[in-house]
Amino acid sequence: MTPTPAEDTAALEKVTQTTQARHTIPTPVLVRGTGLLGTSIGLGLRAAGLEVLLSDPSPSALAVAQDIGAGTILDSESAAATGRQPGTVVVAAPPDVAGEEIIRALEMYPSAVVLDIASVKGAIAEQVHRAVIDQRITASQASRYVGTHPMAGRERSGPVAARGALFTAAPWVICAEDSTRPDSVAAAEDLARLLGATVFTMTAAEHDDSVALISHLPQIAASLLASRLQDTSTLALSLAGNGLRDTTRIAASDPQLWVQILTANAPQIAPILHGMREDLDRLITTLENPTADGSRLDVAQLISEGNRGQARIPGKHGAPPQAFSVVTVLVDDTPGQIVAVLTDVAEAGINVEDLRLDHSAGYEVGMLEVSVVPGRKEKLVEELTNRGWKVV
Ligand SMILES: NC(=O)c1ccc[n+]([C@@H]2O[C@H](COP(=O)([O-])OP(=O)(O)OC[C@H]3O[C@@H](n4cnc5c(N)ncnc54)[C@H](O)[C@@H]3O)[C@@H](O)[C@H]2O)c1
Numbered sequence: 001m002t003p004t005p006a007e008d009t010a011a012l013e014k015v016t017q018t019t020q021a022r023h024t025i026p027t028p029v030l031v032r033g034t035g036l037l038g039t040s041i042g043l044g045l046r047a048a049g050l051e052v053l054l055s056d057p058s059p060s061a062l063a064v065a066q067d068i069g070a071g072t073i074l075d076s077e078s079a080a081a082t083g084r085q086p087g088t089v090v091v092a093a094p095p096d097v098a099g100e101e102i103i104r105a106l107e108m109y110p111s112a113v114v115l116d117i118a119s120v121k122g123a124i125a126e127q128v129h130r131a132v133i134d135q136r137i138t139a140s141q142a143s144r145y146v147g148t149h150p151m152a153g154r155e156r157s158g159p160v161a162a163r164g165a166l167f168t169a170a171p172w173v174i175c176a177e178d179s180t181r182p183d184s185v186a187a188a189e190d191l192a193r194l195l196g197a198t199v200f201t202m203t204a205a206e207h208d209d210s211v212a213l214i215s216h217l218p219q220i221a222a223s224l225l226a227s228r229l230q231d232t233s234t235l236a237l238s239l240a241g242n243g244l245r246d247t248t249r250i251a252a253s254d255p256q257l258w259v260q261i262l263t264a265n266a267p268q269i270a271p272i273l274h275g276m277r278e279d280l281d282r283l284i285t286t287l288e289n290p291t292a293d294g295s296r297l298d299v300a301q302l303i304s305e306g307n308r309g310q311a312r313i314p315g316k317h318g319a320p321p322q323a324f325s326v327v328t329v330l331v332d333d334t335p336g337q338i339v340a341v342l343t344d345v346a347e348a349g350i351n352v353e354d355l356r357l358d359h360s361a362g363y364e365v366g367m368l369e370v371s372v373v374p375g376r377k378e379k380l381v382e383e384l385t386n387r388g389w390k391v392v
């Protein structure tokens with residue numbers, strides 16, 4: 001069901017061929033760290049026609065990234081022989097080592113733009129400043145560095161999980177400083193845009209404050225929630241519906257990565273957890289005495305507050321929130337069914353905004369949820385029903 005990286009890249013190529021704009025990214029681009037993010041960036045840049053070089057301390061991660069088409073392994077001997085240097089270095093290493101990798105790249109490649117994509121920005125900027133103070137690098141070398149963070153990812157790690165289209169319509173934060181060279185900032189912005197992302201400019205401190213709530217709290221909440229399931233009976237788990245799946249997907253994330261993210265941003269996260277604990281304490285007190293005066297109002301208030309927060313989450317492409325209409329189609333669990341439904345949707349001239357497949361435990365059928373803009377729902381139901389599909 002999920003496209004392979006090659007299919008994904010082919011689809012992306014079609015898009016980038018038509019949207020490819022002029023850019024200021026010095027090439028070749030060296031991706032240092034070929035895990036989920038580095039390989040996705042390599043795939044996306046290759047699809048846009050850029051030359052990409054790859055390096056990673058893990059030979060297997062490197063080989064897989066090259067095999068699936070994210071770029072060519074940087075051969076340091078032939079690079080030294082030809083004198084060819086990367087024009088841009090994208091450090092896509094784990095947060096703990098990103099600072100050192102940035103400093104090393106600034107030293108090794110005297111004219112390259114160097115950017116990183118780690119999930120925390122203040123601690124890494126601080127390491128680069130410290131390297132200048134300690135005279136390991138000059139201020140001029142440091143001015144080629146731009147801290148960035150694509151707000152797109154997956155709950156899986158490694159190059160096998162990479163997707164060239166990962167960044168399409170996702171926010172990509174650029175944390176330039178006054179001392180950052182304008183050509184480095186322009187290259188970082190162009191790279192984000194070339195991969196289909198939307199650029200947001202903010203300081204490292206603003207970024208870290210924002211992601212504490214927007215990204216780090218969701219991970220903590222999902223992990224705490226899913227950890228309750230560890231000793232649950234299989235029977236109870238077999239009742240799991242979308243509520244549980246929607247709220248626990250990212251609980252499958254890599255512990256090694258998240259221990260680095262959460263500790264690096266701990267001062268921003270802790271106050272938010274205190275606020276959440278207050279709400280939780282209030283709810284516990286209420287539910288321990290659910291028939292007391294005001295208890296129902298208290299619970300309703302809590303859910304309403306959640307409604308208000310949820311309604312503020314922006315929709316696709318950063319547009320205002322828009323509730324898509326969902327049409328659920330019953331499909332046999334056999335090859336070709338999904339393609340057949342989607343072909344019929346396309347023939348009806350209706351755009352698919354989102355797609356999701358659910359299986360009911362114990363049945364050989366799937367429920368394909370096709371999201372469309374609200375005004376198109378009735379037409380889609382009619383078209384699919386006329387073509388013999390069971391719309392539920
Ligand atoms: N996973 C996400 O959803 C996500 C989203 C946005 C940003 N990020 C950031 O991207 C970076 C990479 O995350 P990922 O999800 O791709 O992790 P990953 O585990 O999939 O890949 C990390 C890669 O870095 C390599 N590596 C380890 N030490 C290195 C070093 N010293 N120099 C170069 N490479 C090294 C590893 O061998 C591995 O191949 C992290 O800084 C993370 O914070 C992750």
Ligand SMILES: O=C(O)C(=O)C[C@]1(C(=O)O)C=C[C@@H](O)C=C1
Pocket residue numbers: 118119150151152153154155156214215216250
């Ligand atoms: O969607 C996911 O699976 C993610 O993990 C994405 C997510 C996020 O919180 O949005 C997680 C951490 C990254 O730093 C950036 C993006």
